[in-house]
Amino acid sequence: MAVSLGDCQRLPKVALHDHLDGGLRAATVLEEAAKAGHSLPADNPEDLARWFYEAADSGSLVRYLETFDHTVAVMQTADSLRRVAREFVEDQAADGVIYAEARWAPEQHLAAGLSLAQAVEAVRDGLAEGVAAAAAAGFQIGVGQILTAMRHVPQPSTEIAELALAYRHDSVCGFDIAGAEAGFPPQRFADSFALLREHNFEFTIHAGEAAGLDSIAGAVHLGASRIGHGVRLVEDIAADGGLGELAQYVANRGLALEICPSSNLQTGICDQIADHPFGLLAASGHQVTINCDNRLMSRTTLSREYHLLSEAFGYGLDELRTFSINAAKAAFLPLAQRESLIEQINALGRTPAIGR
Numbered sequence: 359m360a361v362s363l364g365d366c367q368r369l370p371k372v373a374l375h376d377h378l379d380g381g382l383r384a385a386t387v388l389e390e391a392a393k394a395g396h397s398l399p400a401d402n403p404e405d406l407a408r409w410f411y412e413a414a415d416s417g418s419l420v421r422y423l424e425t426f427d428h429t430v431a432v433m434q435t436a437d438s439l440r441r442v443a444r445e446f447v448e449d450q451a452a453d454g455v456i457y458a459e460a461r462w463a464p465e466q467h468l469a470a471g472l473s474l475a476q477a478v479e480a481v482r483d484g485l486a487e488g489v490a491a492a493a494a495a496g497f498q499i500g501v502g503q504i505l506t507a508m509r510h511v512p513q514p515s516t517e518i519a520e521l522a523l524a525y526r527h528d529s530v531c532g533f534d535i536a537g538a539e540a541g542f543p544p545q546r547f548a549d550s551f552a553l554l555r556e557h558n559f560e561f562t563i564h565a566g567e568a569a570g571l572d573s574i575a576g577a578v579h580l581g582a583s584r585i586g587h588g589v590r591l592v593e594d595i596a597a598d599g600g601l602g603e604l605a606q607y608v609a610n611r612g613l614a615l616e617i618c619p620s621s622n623l624q625t626g627i628c629d630q631i632a633d634h635p636f637g638l639l640a641a642s643g644h645q646v647t648i649n650c651d652n653r654l655m656s657r658t659t660l661s662r663e664y665h666l667l668s669e670a671f672g673y674g675l676d677e678l679r680t681f682s683i684n685a686a687k688a689a690f691l692p693l694a695q696r697e698s699l700i701e702q703i704n705a706l707g708r709t710p711a712i713g714r
Contacts, residue, residue, distance in 0.1 A: 361675055366664040369678060370456045370703045372685035373649060373660050374562075375586055375616035377536075378462035378481070378503075379429045380652025381449070382442055384410070387654075390432035390441070398428060407657065414655035415624045422625050423538065425655050434470040439477060440484035443503075447488025451497035453659045457689055457699055460485065461504035461534050465518065474521050478505065482529040500699075502531030502690060504562070507550065509535040509542040519550035523557055531690035533561040534586065539568040544576045551580045560690040562616065566590040567625065575604055578613065584688050588615035589627055592635040595642055605642065614645045614688035619666060620658045621651035631670040640671075640681075647685040679703060 361369075384407040391398050399413075400406040414422045433439055443460065450458040464477045472480070485501045492499050505525075507518040522533045533554055535547050544551075544563050554561050563577035567587035571594055577585055585591075585608070594602035601609060608615075619634050628634050640646045648663050650656060664678050673681075686699035 359674075360669040361665065361673070361678055363661060363665045365675065366661040366668070366678065367454045368706070369454060369661075369664065369675070369682060370699075370706050371454055371660050371664070371682050372647075372689055372699060372703075373450055373455050373458040374584065374614070374647055374685050374688060375618055375649035375651055376446075376450075376458060376460060376660075377652050378442060378446055378460045379426055379433060379466075380655050381446055381650070382429050382432075382654050383445055383449070384654065386441065386445060387429060387432055390438050391428070393438075394432055394434065396428070396431045407654070410654050411657040414652070422621075422655065429654070430466050433467055434472070436472060436476060436480040439467065439472075439480035440487065443481045443484025444488040444491065447485055447499060447501055448491055448495075449653070450501075450660070451488075451492035451495070451499040453661050455499060455660055456702055457500045457686070457691070459502050459504050459531060459690060461506050461532075461536070463506040463508050463518075463536065464521065465508060474517075475524075478503070478521065478525055478530065482525070485529060500691075500695070501529075503529055504532040504534050504690070505530055506534040506536045507547060508537045509539070509544070509546065509564070510537045514546045514550070516550045516553050519547075519553050523554070523559060526557075526559060531560065532583075533559065534563065536564045536586070539564060539573060543569075543573060544580055544582075548580060551582075555581050562586050567622070567627070571604055574608070578604070578608060578611075582613070583690070584614040584616055586616045587618060587622070589617060589622055589635045589639070591615070591644070592638050595638060599638075599642060601642060605644075609643045609645075612645050614647050614684060615639060616649050617646055618649045618651035618656075619663055620656040624656060631666050634667075634670065636667060637671045640677075645684045645688065646681060647688060648681050649685075 384403040505522040562584040563582040564586035565577035566574040594605035
């Protein structure tokens with residue numbers, strides 16, 4: 359029997375792949391758009407939330423990414439960035455998330471005159487405000503920010519990687535590249551990844567979502583600590599379950615796959631959760647983790663993603679706890695803090711309140 363949504367909410371969870379500009383509250387988009395003078399396709403929270411979901415639910419990654427024109431437009435000031443970051447933490451904590459990494463691209467938030475540093479510091483301050491607000495409400499949560507470079511820029515540079523290093527002890531926990539994947543291989547940012555490896559800094563790479571095995575192989579060979587999505591790794595798994603060389607290598611290394619089920623449906627990976635590659639990847643020994651990608655666009659929460667997979671594949675509480683522990687192991691945190699997360703997941707996961 360599937361684990362109920364309520365029990366999924368009570369299970370301590372770790373969110374590794376959640377875009378700051380994809381998780382806004384619809385009401386916040388409306389209010390910040392009014393301040394910025396930005397036109398929206400709807401004038402009330404319910405209709406706007408529906409528009410985001412339907413526009414993203416097209417089966418095309420390119421069309422999916424177009425919805426961000428509206429969210430990014432209302433995140434151009436320090437005040438708006440702080441608000442969105444604060445609400446990010448509050449919403450995650452209320453959903454039973456005990457650690458979350460918010461990824462976003464600072465270069466997309468300079469239209470109103472902010473510098474890259476000012477943008478990063480605004481998000482830092484908002485995350486801290488969110489942690490304090492969550493604590494006041496009785497929730498304990500840790501957070502970090504992942505700075506993302508946009509992979510489709512004409513001339514890639516190391517600027518965002520350098521920015522991440524500058525704030526590595528000031529809320530920034532990792533680096534990423536994101537955006538349109540097909541035609542923009544991760545090797546374009548080889549200099550950034552070399553710089554990060556030289557300074558012993560963690561990074562993840564979007565790969566294996568819109569592009570296939572070559573994209574995943576590129577991310578692996580560049581030294582990615584985790585793979586963002588990675589679901590097309592199933593193309594290297596035979597019908598009898600045998601693993602190809604790349605799939606075996608990823609499994610052997612224990613590279614975490616940041617899988618986002620509902621988002622993958624919207625971008626055309628499969629038609630229903632029951633057909634999602636998650637089941638095969640989990641069964642083949644890969645370190646699968648469950649994520650939302652963009653909560654606004656997918657009209658979802660992390661608890662809902664856990665519940666959907668439980669329904670589709672018959673996972674019980676033990677399996678769901680394992681997936682949460684997988685994420686804790688892969689978090690961009692010192693070892694002692696990751697071990698503490700695992701203890702929290704195991705401790706609360708064994709209480710009678712779960713699974714009754």
